[in-house]
Amino acid sequence: MLKLAATLRIELLHVKPLVWRRFVVPADIQLPKLHKVIHSVMGWEDTHLHEFDINGERFGVQDKDVSDEGLRSEKGVRLNHALASDTEFEYRYDFGDDWQHRVIVESIGYPDLALALPVCLAGENACPPEDVGGPHGYAEFLSALGDKTHEQHNDFRSWVGGVFDPVGFDVNAVNARLRTIR
Numbered sequence: 373m374l375k376l377a378a379t380l381r382i383e384l385l386h387v388k389p390l391v392w393r394r395f396v397v398p399a400d401i402q403l404p405k406l407h408k409v410i411h412s413v414m415g416w417e418d419t420h421l422h423e424f425d426i427n428g429e430r431f432g433v434q435d436k437d438v439s440d441e442g443l444r445s446e447k448g449v450r451l452n453h454a455l456a457s458d459t460e461f462e463y464r465y466d467f468g469d470d471w472q473h474r475v476i477v478e479s480i481g482y483p484d485l486a487l488a489l490p491v492c493l494a495g496e497n498a499c500p501p502e503d504v505g506g507p508h509g510y511a512e513f514l515s516a517l518g519d520k521t522h523e524q525h526n527d528f529r530s531w532v533g534g535v536f537d538p539v540g541f542d543v544n545a546v547n548a549r550l551r552t553i554r
Contacts, residue, residue: 375400377483378451382410382463384499385472386507389539393495393546396487399480403431403446403454405553409490410463410473412549415499420466426454427461452480469506490553492546498538501531514538 376399384391393413397406403424411418423432423443431446431454455461455477463473483489500510516522517529517536529535 374482374485376452376480377487377489378480379478379493381476381478382414383474383476384414385474387500387510389497391495391497391499393492394478395490395492395550396483397451397490399452400450401490403449403451406451407446408553409550410465410475412490412553413492413495413546414473415546416465416471417502419502420468422463422465424454425462425464426451427456427458429454466502466506469503469509471500471506488551490550492543492550495541495543495546496539498536498540501536 377396378399378401379394379396381392381394391414395409395413397409401409406424407422408418410416421433421435423430424446425431430443431449432443434440434443434445459477461475463475465471465473501513504510504513512524513528513532516524516527517532519525
């Protein structure tokens, strides 16, 4: 029996160029697995805390060392149940850098039989490097990389491992990462 699938579009807010992805997941995906999918499609390394804000409720990983009375555990929560009738929600990652994402539910229906879910369909632009300092830090990083006379140009190139293409996006590489999710 075919399960319903959700086609989602995620956008990283407050950065230029706009980083976005369109991907398909089972509509009843549990939030911890959706978190892994988001990291695979965006290119995040999953080294920081995160939370979902869906239908007025916040879900995430509850940390015994951090008191957050308004945060519900994401374990066992399915996307389709959390959404109710909403068609948009927020996802935050790395509370220090404060990466904010808008996730739009573009459609819910039966997937193409040829698709193995989850799958990334499209996207544009590279995800910022981890720990670059949020949207402001990313803008400074891009400015320095684009200007060989910038005092931090060589430091940033070395830090990022040489070359960083802000408009680079490889849907095949994303789908290879998605196939490793259990």
